[in-house]
Amino acid sequence: MERLEGPLEAAARTVLADARELQGVFLRALYWTARGRREPGEVARQCYEVGYRSAFFLSVTMGFIGMILVFQSGLQLLRVVPDLSQLGATFLELLVRDLGPTISAMMLATRVGAGIAAEIGSMVVTEQVDALRMCGVDPVDHLVVPRFIASMIMTVVLVMFSGLVSFAAGGATAWFVFDVQPLTYANFSLLDRGDLITGLAKCFAYGAAIPIVSGWCGLTTRGGSEGVGSATTSAVVNSSLAVIMLDLVISGVGFVVFV
Amino acid sequence: MATEEEGPAAQTGRAVLSLATDVGGAAVLAARLARRMVPPRLDGPELWRNLYRMGVRSLPIVGVTALFTGGIMVIQAGVLIRRFGAEGLLGWGAGFTTLREVGPILIALMFSGRVGANNTAELATMTVTEQIDALETLAIDPLSYLILPRVLSMVVMLFVLTVYGDVLALLGAAFMGDALLGVSTATFWNGLLDAIRVWDLATGLIKSALFGGVIALSSSHYGLSVSGGAPGVGRAVNASVVASATGIFVCDYLATYILQ
Amino acid sequence: MIEVTNVWKRFAAPVLRDVTLRVPQGCLYGLIGPGAAGKSVLLKCLAGLLRPERGSVRIFGQAIESLDEVSLQAVRNRVGMLFQNNALFDHLTVAENIAFPLRRRGITDEAEIAARVADRLRAVSLPGFEQRLPGGLSGGQKKRVGVARATVTRADVVLYDEPAAGLDPVTSQKIFDLLRREQQEAGATVVMVSSDIDRLLTVTDRVGMMLDGALIFDGTTAEAQGSLHPVVKQFVHGEVDGPL
Incomplete structure (x- = not known):
């Protein structure tokens, strides 16, 4: 590289190189998901790691989100119309289509993504990943794929569970603050096929993206324990960013197709 | 470390105790920092260095997050707009949620992942390698020298970054409204300016300063109270980002009631 | 058996400079040199874990620097490796x-x-x-x-990265004797990196010394001990005064 490049050019070059590596991890994960031999217990163990340990954290945060949003939108609606009968239906639609999957996935990116990167990263710096390669094991197959499968399953389950918590917490707020009866609040009339498909597509996309991005951050760890620290940080940031980008893309496509 | 034999009661008790320890620890840290504020005893150059590094390094990530958030909120509001056929409401629908609620939260979560996690990792590494003890033997107060500049920088920078993010989020929203919904930029701005009060903008920014405080205290607390060598650093980072996220939502809930 | 020809490798700075090395079949080859001389990197290039930028690495007559991960597997099935940090799962x-x-x-x-x-x-x-x-x-x-x-x-080829690092002298000698016995029983070709020169030289057939990424000496154990090359002489005999 004789020519001097500007900072933007250098940044673009890094982003492109990273994207190519990330794509490589993704394609290999898909290949091994289809072809690889799994030890039966491994995926179940990862489901437990991903799911059970995040369930409490997700319900707390999503419960608060439900209370905040119902309170906020109640106040806003009262500014425009004095009728709050559609409050629950509107909130449910927004929850299913966007906020449920997306906010949960941001939380999972924090909790699960950091865990995956830390675990794989410390295996890289202790040469365990090199040892796997010497034994003829693709680290993506052995380390990323079980988490990839578990994360896709558990994201759907966790999003449904924490969405329910969120909807219930919102219902309690609507009842106590705005005196909206639970039967009025639990109104499914605005929910249509498009909302459900968009929400489900987001669950799968986020569930796939978080372990891939975090696994990539872990596998590219350099240096000693500081390396593991920075791999963990970048796993949180990059998988959160992936969630937001996928949200925009899937929301946009969903809007064009279903509205 | 929960062992397999523990019953649910023991696990709950343990969880409550550790929650109390951490919340209490962060509160004590806040009190000790507050005492060093009057009169201000902090390291000036260290403050500037932290402001610069936390702020400038977060610009790209906050910018991207904000642009996308604006776009996403327009799509979500777009469903309602199509249903009621009221284009003028787009500025209100998208702008209000972005400025007051979703923008500050998403930017704070990103900031927590980037700056907060990094802060915990740095402080935890300094703790396990006994650098904090070394400072004390040199008669340098680690709280004034290390922690206070970081905490102040995080509060100030998250506030500044949210202002910057708000601008970008509105740009993203206006662009998306034009591209996807065919709502002209002028209609969007008019809708926005009619419906949004200065107070809405202010609550978002007040909250962001609060979130900055939560992230700063929890990340510093977990960094300083680390134990167990290098693996302990990893656990501290993980615990710190989880605690920050929970703290952000709890604070948001309280702030929403108080600042209505 | 193992042939390394004009290999170059760089990370931020060059770590291997034009390394050429032959290890004949059934030989226990010791690789010595000060820290950061490129010994471990060379070993990982032999295992195909790192790829050189230029030059060729041949094992069992097969050039491995251009193989993809799947084809490398056939070669790796005949190679065993001990890692510096053991890398036990x-x-x-x-x-x-x-x-x-x-x-x-x-x-x-x-x-x-x-x-x-x-x-x-x-x-x-x-x-x-x-x-x-x-x-x-x-x-x-x-x-x-x-x-x-x-x-x-x-395996036909076994690579050892610091098999005695951090061990007391007695345990260290036992490990080296064990590795030698293993190698002779199996007739394997072995490349061994170690900083414990005194004990390493009791078991090696041939020795190479690396300095700043270059192989500056390659010969039998006796030749290394009798070498007049100032750097090799200083390093092998652990003298304080000298070019290092």
Whole structure:
């Protein structure tokens, strides 16, 4: 590289190189998901790691989100119309289509993504990943794929569970603050096929993206324990960013197709 | 470390105790920092260095997050707009949620992942390698020298970054409204300016300063109270980002009631 | 057997500069040199874990620098490696660690696996350690489990990265004697990186010395001990005064 490049050019070059590596991890994960031999217990163990340990954290945060949003939108609606009968239906639609999957996935990116990167990263710096390669094991197959499968399953389950918590917490707020009866609040009339498909597509996309991005951050760890620290940080940031980008893309496509 | 034999009661008790320890620890840290504020005893150059590094390094990530958030909120509001056929409401629908609620939260979560996690990792590494003890033997107060500049920088920078993010989020929203919904930029701005009060903008920014405080205290607390060598650093980072996220939502809930 | 020709490798700065090296079959080759001389990097290039920018690495007559990961597998099946940090899998027992390469090579007969694991553990004087976890072992015990795992497949080529690092002199000598015995029994070709020169030179057939990424000496053990090259002489005899 004789020519001097500007900072933007250098940044673009890094982003492109990273994207190519990330794509490589993704394609290999898909290949091994289809072809690889799994030890039966491994995926179940990862489901437990991903799911059970995040369930409490997700319900707390999503419960608060439900209370905040119902309170906020109640106040806003009262500014425009004095009728709050559609409050629950509107909130449910927004929850299913966007906020449920997306906010949960941001939380999972924090909790699960950091865990995956830390675990794989410390295996890289202790040469365990090199040892796997010497034994003829693709680290993506052995380390990323079980988490990839578990994360896709558990994201759907966790999003449904924490969405329910969120909807219930919102219902309690609507009842106590705005005196909206639970039967009025639990109104499914605005929910249509498009909302459900968009929400489900987001669950799968986020569930796939978080372990891939975090696994990539872990596998590219350099240096000693500081390396593991920075791999963990970048796993949180990059998988959160992936969630937001996928949200925009899937929301946009969903809007064009279903509205 | 929960062992397999523990019953649910023991696990709950343990969880409550550790929650109390951490919340209490962060509160004590806040009190000790507050005492060093009057009169201000902090390291000036260290403050500037932290402001610069936390702020400038977060610009790209906050910018991207904000642009996308604006776009996403327009799509979500777009469903309602199509249903009621009221284009003028787009500025209100998208702008209000972005400025007051979703923008500050998403930017704070990103900031927590980037700056907060990094802060915990740095402080935890300094703790396990006994650098904090070394400072004390040199008669340098680690709280004034290390922690206070970081905490102040995080509060100030998250506030500044949210202002910057708000601008970008509105740009993203206006662009998306034009591209996807065919709502002209002028209609969007008019809708926005009619419906949004200065107070809405202010609550978002007040909250962001609060979130900055939560992230700063929890990340510093977990960094300083680390134990167990290098693996302990990893656990501290993980615990710190989880605690920050929970703290952000709890604070948001309280702030929403108080600042209505 | 192993042929390295004009190999260059750089990370931020060059770490291998024009290294050319031949290790004949059945030879125990010792690689010495000060820290950061490129010894471990060269070893990882031999295993195909790192790829050189220029030059060629041939093992069993096959050039491995251009092979993809899948084709590399056929070569790696005939190579064993002990890592600097042992790289034992934390979540597996000692027995499962040693059995891991066997299972990956398609051996499914549990009785055979158990017999070979027990045989390896006897060879490294750790009989009865099958069900222990790596976390509960001492540094020397981990090393020996690492040696057992590296040799369990009876590989034709075995690479050892610092087999005696951090061990006391007695344990260290025992490990070197063990590796020599293993190598002679199996007729394997071995490349060994170590900083413990005094003990390393008691077992090697040939020795190479690296300095700043270049191979500055290559010869028999006797030639290394009698070398007049100022750097090699200083390093081999541990003198304080000299060019280093």
